[in-house]
Amino acid sequence: MLNRDWLTRLRLRWGVHPLGRKEQGNREGILTLPLPSRLHVPMLQHTGQPAKPRVTVGQRVRKGEMIAARQGNISAPVHAPTSGTVIAIGDYPAPHPSGLPVLTVSIDCDGLEEWVDLDPPSDPFALAPEALAAKVAEAGIVGLGGATFPSAVKMALGLRTQVRTLLVNGSECEPYLSCDDRLMRERAAAIVDGMNLIRHAVGAETILCGIEDNKPEALAAMREAAAPFPHIALRRLPTRYPMGSDRQLIQVLTGREVPSDGRSADVGVLVHNVATCYAVHEALRYGRPLISRIVTVAGGAVRAPRNVEALIGTPARYLVEQCGGLSGESARLVMGGPMMGLELASLDVPVIKGSSGILALDASELPSATPSPCIRCGQCVTACPMNLMPFEMSARIRTGALDEAVGMGLKDCLTCGACSYVCPAHIPLSHYFNYARGELTRRERNTLRQESIRKLVAERSERLERDAREKAEAAARRKAERERAKAEADAARAAKAAAKAAEESSA
Amino acid sequence: MKYAAHAPHAHARASIGRLMLWVMIALTPATLYAFWLYGWPAIFLWAVTVLSAAGAEFFVLRLMQRDAARGLADGTAVLTGWLLALTLPPWAPWWVGVIGSVFAIVVVKQVFGGTGQNLFNPAMAARVMLLISFPVELTTWVGPSPLFGAGALSFVEGARVTFLGQMPLGFDALTSATTLGHVKTELTRGIDVPAALASHGQGLGASLIGLHAGSLGETAAVLLLAGGVLLIALRVIRWHIPVAMLAGVLLPAMLMHAHDPARYLDAGTHLLAGGLILGAFFIASDPATSPGTARGQLLFGFGCGLLVWVIRTWGGYPEAVAFAVLLMNAFTPVIDRYLRPRIYGHPARFARRTRP
Ligand code: SF4
Ligand code: SF4
Numbered sequence: 001m002l003n004r005d006w007l008t009r010l011r012l013r014w015g016v017h018p019l020g021r022k023e024q025g026n027r028e029g030i031l032t033l034p035l036p037s038r039l040h041v042p043m044l045q046h047t048g049q050p051a052k053p054r055v056t057v058g059q060r061v062r063k064g065e066m067i068a069a070r071q072g073n074i075s076a077p078v079h080a081p082t083s084g085t086v087i088a089i090g091d092y093p094a095p096h097p098s099g100l101p102v103l104t105v106s107i108d109c110d111g112l113e114e115w116v117d118l119d120p121p122s123d124p125f126a127l128a129p130e131a132l133a134a135k136v137a138e139a140g141i142v143g144l145g146g147a148t149f150p151s152a153v154k155m156a157l158g159l160r161t162q163v164r165t166l167l168v169n170g171s172e173c174e175p176y177l178s179c180d181d182r183l184m185r186e187r188a189a190a191i192v193d194g195m196n197l198i199r200h201a202v203g204a205e206t207i208l209c210g211i212e213d214n215k216p217e218a219l220a221a222m223r224e225a226a227a228p229f230p231h232i233a234l235r236r237l238p239t240r241y242p243m244g245s246d247r248q249l250i251q252v253l254t255g256r257e258v259p260s261d262g263r264s265a266d267v268g269v270l271v272h273n274v275a276t277c278y279a280v281h282e283a284l285r286y287g288r289p290l291i292s293r294i295v296t297v298a299g300g301a302v303r304a305p306r307n308v309e310a311l312i313g314t315p316a317r318y319l320v321e322q323c324g325g326l327s328g329e330s331a332r333l334v335m336g337g338p339m340m341g342l343e344l345a346s347l348d349v350p351v352i353k354g355s356s357g358i359l360a361l362d363a364s365e366l367p368s369a370t371p372s373p374c375i376r377c378g379q380c381v382t383a384c385p386m387n388l389m390p391f392e393m394s395a396r397i398r399t400g401a402l403d404e405a406v407g408m409g410l411k412d413c414l415t416c417g418a419c420s421y422v423c424p425a426h427i428p429l430s431h432y433f434n435y436a437r438g439e440l441t442r443r444e445r446n447t448l449r450q451e452s453i454r455k456l457v458a459e460r461s462e463r464l465e466r467d468a469r470e471k472a473e474a475a476a477r478r479k480a481e482r483e484r485a486k487a488e489a490d491a492a493r494a495a496k497a498a499a500k501a502a503e504e505s506s507a
Numbered sequence: 508m509k510y511a512a513h514a515p516h517a518h519a520r521a522s523i524g525r526l527m528l529w530v531m532i533a534l535t536p537a538t539l540y541a542f543w544l545y546g547w548p549a550i551f552l553w554a555v556t557v558l559s560a561a562g563a564e565f566f567v568l569r570l571m572q573r574d575a576a577r578g579l580a581d582g583t584a585v586l587t588g589w590l591l592a593l594t595l596p597p598w599a600p601w602w603v604g605v606i607g608s609v610f611a612i613v614v615v616k617q618v619f620g621g622t623g624q625n626l627f628n629p630a631m632a633a634r635v636m637l638l639i640s641f642p643v644e645l646t647t648w649v650g651p652s653p654l655f656g657a658g659a660l661s662f663v664e665g666a667r668v669t670f671l672g673q674m675p676l677g678f679d680a681l682t683s684a685t686t687l688g689h690v691k692t693e694l695t696r697g698i699d700v701p702a703a704l705a706s707h708g709q710g711l712g713a714s715l716i717g718l719h720a721g722s723l724g725e726t727a728a729v730l731l732l733a734g735g736v737l738l739i740a741l742r743v744i745r746w747h748i749p750v751a752m753l754a755g756v757l758l759p760a761m762l763m764h765a766h767d768p769a770r771y772l773d774a775g776t777h778l779l780a781g782g783l784i785l786g787a788f789f790i791a792s793d794p795a796t797s798p799g800t801a802r803g804q805l806l807f808g809f810g811c812g813l814l815v816w817v818i819r820t821w822g823g824y825p826e827a828v829a830f831a832v833l834l835m836n837a838f839t840p841v842i843d844r845y846l847r848p849r850i851y852g853h854p855a856r857f858a859r860r861t862r863p
Contacts, residue, residue: 016519018517018519019517175517247851247852251851257851258852259853260850260853332512332516334516338515339514339515339516339517340514340515341514341516342514343512343513343514343516359516361516365516365517366516366518367515367518368518368522372523372577372581372622373621373622373623373624375523375583375794375795376623376795376796376797376799377526377794377799378745378794378798378799378800378804379521381799381800381801381848382745382801385851386851386852387848387849387850387851388848388850389799389800389843389848391799392799392843409850409853412850412851412852412853415514417515420515420518421515421517421518421519422519424521424523424525425523425623426518426522428513430514430515431513431514434513
């Protein structure tokens with residue numbers, strides 16, 4: 001075991017070692033929050049199409065009741081996190097990269113916590129894999145590591161492509177966050193059960209679970225829980241950001257690389273997060289849909305950082321208040337981890353399925369804002385987990401040479417921010433890449449639109465031409481007909497005249 | 508320019524100024540030791556060179572209406588002056604330092620676009636320019652005469668040497684060729700390497716502690732090595748360039764010395780007698796003028812080393828580091844273009860293509 005750790009570490013050339021600051025929140029156990037008075041449940045908490053509300057204002061809902069159905073293939077339903085009355089359905093601020101409000105169902109909690117009738121399968125392992133995936137889909141489970149991709153879709157893909165290994169991601173490489181850490185320490189058996197259920201649902205043989213070595217307690221708890229199952233192997237991973245990225249985890253755990261244009265399934269694996277495994281366990285053993293999650297509340301401006309179990313839709317402000325509130329001014333609010341998290345304009349947004357953390361950072365924790373020129377030190381190259389040359393790409397992007405940047409691998413960039421993190425010149429590299437990728441998408445869309453416009457115009461001019469041609473032909477035809485008719489008439493007249501003349505002459 | 512808040516919301520506590528500060532810290536013991544060895548003239552020359560580099564940087568940035576104070580605070584100009592001073596003969600007149608620094612900062616660095624944009628290492632380009640323009644001043648070396656020692660110059664005498672060019676009595680007795688220069692001259696006179704080394708009276712032990720004529724940066728090999736190792740340990744520089752450069756000199760030196768000891772210097776002398784260690788750890792590893800990838804750095808470093816050995820062995824100048832580094836600087840863009848790392852998930856040949 002030791003030997004392998006050492007080898008892994010030696011082979012690992014990418015990544016950065018951000019200051020963990022996990023001790024801020026991981027000392028105390030998970031606190032289940034008291035019920036807030038109102039919940040705002042967004043319809044778009046996942047990758048894909050938003051869910052479609054199927055409740056009306058004024059309607060009473062029970063805890064766990066489906067309040068919005070999935071729309072389209074890649075989508076997830078949404079459930080009422082508690083019992084109460086729907087008081088509004090409309091746009092509400094939500095943590096979304098676009099910064100735009102999202103259609104949200106607001107519920108006044110009645111405090112009764114009255115569940116819908118749950119109907120868990122008596123033995124989920126007796127069900128067919130497809131049936132398990134369907135139940136996971138019904139429970140609204142999405143990837144809880146941050147990607148929020150609907151889990152059932154991923155599982156169906158895994159089953160179709162016959163993956164051999166289920167990889168379970170317990171790396172939690174983002175600084176500050178310790179929600180997965182606490183979950184593994186406190187609910188390891190449930191996670192392991194969830195892992196086994198997913199294994200059954202995707203038809204995998206083995207399970208490989210990786211946990212970074214800065215979480216020894218979690219690793220020990222998981223080892224113990226997994227001990228009865230010979231098909232589960234736990235691996236201690238070096239602490240390195242971004243270990244939790246699917247591609248990097250696969251590389252470290254299996255030694256294989258996902259092809260640039262491929263998916264995990266192409267190398268025979270499927271990756272799920274530990275929190276997702278826990279949610280699957282809850283759904284398949286107890287029939288409970290995904291209505292709550294563990295959130296790390298931390299940052300220098302939070303008085304008493306810790307992990308809380310919060311209902312989906314709970315205002316972020318409520319979480320911070322329950323953790324002692326803010327001490328003084330926080331310089332930046334972030335949802336998720338500091339490396340890839342989303343800046344929040346205010347705490348008036350709800351917790352959603354993908355909210356792993358709510359951070360209130362003070363000024364000393366933030367990067368300095370003024371970039372200086374690149375000194376070509378190559379630190380970003382060393383840090384990049386995809387082996388890109390960030391400084392070269394950003395130089396191209398700054399001069400507008402997007403195509404050259406694409407040639408250097410812009411499309412492979414994870415926008416993980418490792419390069420920006422280490423850059424001594426404080427150049428916002430990953431920000432450039434994010435921007436450039438947006439620009440590319442826009443461009444592609446534009447080209448598509450222009451293509452289609454061009455096609456329409458071409459079709460129209462062709463149609464016009466055809467019309468004109470047909471008209472001209474018709475006119476010509478008519479003219480010819482008229483002329484023929486005239487000629488015939490003339491001929492007839494001439495014949496008549498001739499006949500008459502003949503008659504007259506013969507007379 | 509103001510950036511909106513965006514991820515990552517955290518940053519390693521690193522900045523260019525901090526990196527340069529570490530480099531200076533790593534240079535300090537060797538510099539102080541050399542000051543002690545060569546006395547006041549060396550101190551004056553160093554101060555003049557560093558100050559004029561800083562002054563030139565400040566002036567140019569002002570002229571271009573950039574934030575001069577901030578530009579200066581990153582420490583790159585001071586470091587350029589410092590490195591240049593370490594490669595000059597310690598008793599060279601003050602104007603050598605000034606001309607060198609101004610040339611390094613204005614022509615080699617700022618004309619190319621300033622920090623990080625220069626193709627050539629400013630200190631080394633200035634060193635070569637000086638050598639070509641002022642061959643006498645640049646090749647007059649003195650042996651060490653430690654401060655406060657018997658034959659040492661006083662403050663005033665030192666100032667006379669640096670600022671007025673008034674050499675003390677018995678100056679000729681003090682001048683001495685550098686080890687490498689001496690061996691080269693003797694070889695042209697048909698005297699073989701061991702005899703030349705013997706007549707120079709310089710054992711490796713003396714070289715190890717810098718008791719031989721040379722520039723400030725050629726004296727304290729051990730202290731420089733310690734500083735370089737510190738920089739690698741602190742991840743200020745990576746090991747690739749220094750190690751490859753040392754290998755580039757030492758491998759051919761060992762091979763050829765074994766083959767013909769009469770004609771080829773041994774590896775130990777190569778390592779300790781010239782500016783190799785300074786060059787490997789502090790000059791070739793300058794980030795702006797060296798490749799950004801690990802493989803590129805290995806190639807670059809080895810190239811520098813090999814060139815040093817070739818120039819020392821067959822070239823016209825005994826001190827080769829400056830030429831070698833400048834030559835390899837010219838290849839940096841090419842190396843960075845063709846030695847790209849293989850991108851994750853791509854087949855190996857992608858590395859050689861620049862466009863999809
Ligand atoms: S880390 Fe920053 S300064 Fe260094 S090469 Fe990359 S972009 Fe340039
Ligand atoms: S953001 Fe992109 S370029 Fe930067 S380290 Fe991550 S993958 Fe590499």
